[in-house]
Amino acid sequence: MNAHPTPERSALALLLLVAWAALIVYASWFPLNGWRWPAGTTIWALLALPWPRGQSSFDIVSNLLGYVPFGLLLVLAPGHRQAASFAALRDATALAAVLSYALEVGQHLLPLRVPSLLDWLLNTAGAALGGLLGRALAGTDPFGWVDRTGESWFAQRSRSGLTLLLLWPIALLFPTPVALGLGQVWERVRDALLETLHGAGSAELLARWLEAGAAPSVRLSPAAEAIAVALGLLGPCLMTYSMARPGVRRAWLAFGAAASGFGVTTLSTALNFGPQHALAWCTASSLGGLALGLLSAVLLIGCGRRTAAAIGLVVVTAGIGLVAQAPSDPYFAASLHGWEQGRFIRFHGLAQWVGWCWPYVATLWLLRQSAGRD
Numbered sequence: 219m220n221a222h223p224t225p226e227r228s229a230l231a232l233l234l235l236v237a238w239a240a241l242i243v244y245a246s247w248f249p250l251n252g253w254r255w256p257a258g259t260t261i262w263a264l265l266a267l268p269w270p271r272g273q274s275s276f277d278i279v280s281n282l283l284g285y286v287p288f289g290l291l292l293v294l295a296p297g298h299r300q301a302a303s304f305a306a307l308r309d310a311t312a313l314a315a316v317l318s319y320a321l322e323v324g325q326h327l328l329p330l331r332v333p334s335l336l337d338w339l340l341n342t343a344g345a346a347l348g349g350l351l352g353r354a355l356a357g358t359d360p361f362g363w364v365d366r367t368g369e370s371w372f373a374q375r376s377r378s379g380l381t382l383l384l385l386w387p388i389a390l391l392f393p394t395p396v397a398l399g400l401g402q403v404w405e406r407v408r409d410a411l412l413e414t415l416h417g418a419g420s421a422e423l424l425a426r427w428l429e430a431g432a433a434p435s436v437r438l439s440p441a442a443e444a445i446a447v448a449l450g451l452l453g454p455c456l457m458t459y460s461m462a463r464p465g466v467r468r469a470w471l472a473f474g475a476a477a478s479g480f481g482v483t484t485l486s487t488a489l490n491f492g493p494q495h496a497l498a499w500c501t502a503s504s505l506g507g508l509a510l511g512l513l514s515a516v517l518l519i520g521c522g523r524r525t526a527a528a529i530g531l532v533v534v535t536a537g538i539g540l541v542a543q544a545p546s547d548p549y550f551a552a553s554l555h556g557w558e559q560g561r562f563i564r565f566h567g568l569a570q571w572v573g574w575c576w577p578y579v580a581t582l583w584l585l586r587q588s589a590g591r592d
Contacts, residue, residue: 224423235291252329264326267319267335273525281340282347289314289348293356306356307349314345343486371471373463373523379587380461382580385572386454388558390482392573393490397504398450398479398511399541400578438544440503446544447507449513449537453480455515456530457580460523460587472515472555476508534584538577 254262279583292310318341325331389400438446455472462468488496 231295235295237556238288238291243321247324247328253327255275256326264323267322267333270334270336273336278333278340281337282344285314285341285344286348288350289345293349293352307353310349311342311346315342318342343349371463371467372461376461379457379583382583383454383457385576387478387482388569389573389576390479391486391569393486395544396446396541397483397499399544400573401538403574440541443503443509444510446540447504448511448536449533451476451508451511452514453530453534453537456526456533457584459526460530464520468519469516472512476512512532524588524590527584531581531584531588534577534580
């Protein structure tokens with residue numbers, strides 16, 4: 219017998235729908251700057267979508283498949299029995315077509331984007347395919363695996379803890395001085411305080427102390443860099459252990475964290491320096507640290523949840539201290555300039571704040587977990 223989606227699972231589908239729609243808008247209008255009205259162009263000319271002169275196979279596949287999840291979620295998000303009807307498919311396809319058309323028209327105003335009638339057709343076709351898949355899944359409760367997995371893998375399903383773990387990959391999108399090394403915010407706090415204290419005679423002693431605390435110019439040794447990377451991976455793994463049931467499943471969670479860290483760091487490097495340099499961060503120290511962190515996480519899969527939280531608290535705190543000693547090299551400074559002054563500031567400002575604050579919030583959460591019962 220088919221189970222009908224619960225309100226909680228419909229809410230999950232709606233949340234995923236909003237997130238996917240935001241991703242589509244971002245991808246369609248990236249880099250979100252340089253808006254201008256084309257000279258000598260009427261509004262009626264903007265509404266017309268030209269046929270492209272050429273289209274790569276990657277563009278064709280990405281425009282088609284990118285809207286499949288959107289059409290799927292448009293059908294499933296309402297969470298009622300009409301999801302299997304033709305009307306649900308029709309409405310989902312129409313909404314996706316309207317969104318795609320609006321985004322393509324908006325590309326007329328972006329000098330780095332080229333609107334395309336073919337893209338609109340591919341987007342609409344992808345949404346229709348996703349809607350057909352949604353109709354097939356409408357009566358099967360497709361999000362029930364979330365509850366089943368949670369009950370099987372986690373002894374404690376802390377919303378705040380799971381939220382922190384989900385935010386960890388977002389935090390890694392922000393450029394870091396060391397791979398997986400989050401929380402280097404002291405230099406910015408120091409500069410802000412110095413600017414505030416400038417000219418205040420009574421605060422001269424404090425200003426001198428702050429200037430003496432400037433970030434070191436000597437790069438971390440390869441061993442120290444490897445340890446920093448290892449701590450950056452081990453911290454989230456131990457956070458997971460503090461909620462997960464003991465056993466082999468923890469090893470899979472650790473491997474998943476390592477894969478996520480590797481993938482998001484590669485994506486961040488590609489965004490900052492171009493796809494051809496996506497793996498530039500994979501130095502011997504970084505990969506060695508990633509392997510060391512994963513090995514340590516596997517060796518600790520048998521520890522209790524409270525013990526995992528206590529060790530995690532030490533690991534995250536040590537990671538913050540070690541990353542604070544890493545200087546800003548020219549490549550790191552160049553990537554920060556792109557984030558803070560150029561193309562990334564609008565969307566990635568959130569990732570910047572998450573990257574700064576994540577380890578400090580994690581220490582508070584782990585402190586609370588370690589003080590609780592196992």
